[in-house]
Amino acid sequence: MRTEFLVFGSPVIGxxxxxxxxxxxxxxxxxxxxxxxxxxxxxxEYVGTPEARCLSSCTAALMLALRVLGIGPGDExxxxxxxxxxxxxxxxxxxxxxxxxxxxxxxxxxxxxxxEAAIGPATRAIMPVHLAGRxxxxxxxxxxxxxxxxxxxxxxxxxxxxEWR
Numbered sequence: 001m002r003t004e005f006l007v008f009g010s011p012v013i014g015x016x017x018x019x020x021x022x023x024x025x026x027x028x029x030x031x032x033x034x035x036x037x038x039x040x041x042x043x044x045e046y047v048g049t050p051e052a053r054c055l056s057s058c059t060a061a062l063m064l065a066l067r068v069l070g071i072g073p074g075d076e077x078x079x080x081x082x083x084x085x086x087x088x089x090x091x092x093x094x095x096x097x098x099x100x101x102x103x104x105x106x107x108x109x110x111x112x113x114x115x116e117a118a119i120g121p122a123t124r125a126i127m128p129v130h131l132a133g134r135x136x137x138x139x140x141x142x143x144x145x146x147x148x149x150x151x152x153x154x155x156x157x158x159x160x161x162x163e164w165r
Contacts, residue, residue: 071124
């Protein structure tokens with residue numbers, strides 16, 4: 001039996017990270033500025049895309065994606081049951097309805113068979129969560145997307161650096 005509390009997602013913060021935060025505070029650039037631009041450029045290079053834009057949170061990014069796709073009242077978005085509440089909250093915040101879909105017991109990822117069965121006339125998107133660095137089977141997900149004409153909005157907050165295939 002464990003005698004110490006098992007921390008979920010404990011960050012590793014060393015002197016280098018503390019120095020960066022202090023430098024940001026001293027610069028006066030807290031939410032935007034040269035460090036954010038540098039991070040966006042480095043992130044874009046790392047993931048192999050021409051550009052990347054950072055927001056205040058993954059929730060904000062999910063809401064932006066939903067709004068860009070015109071998803072709102074009367075629409076449904078499939079979200080996995082095994083996720084942080086932010087996924088369903090983002091759907092709620094744009095006025096759409098989150099439809100919870102069971103997760104696979106072995107992975108915690110959205111069950112794509114259950115997701116496909118849950119697609120109805122109001123379903124506009126599937127929002128898989130790449131949980132704990134474990135990407136969903138993108139080939140199967142994209143096949144479901146193509147068969148049903150729904151959008152895919154990936155919640156990759158847990159998976160920067162993860163790769164499919």
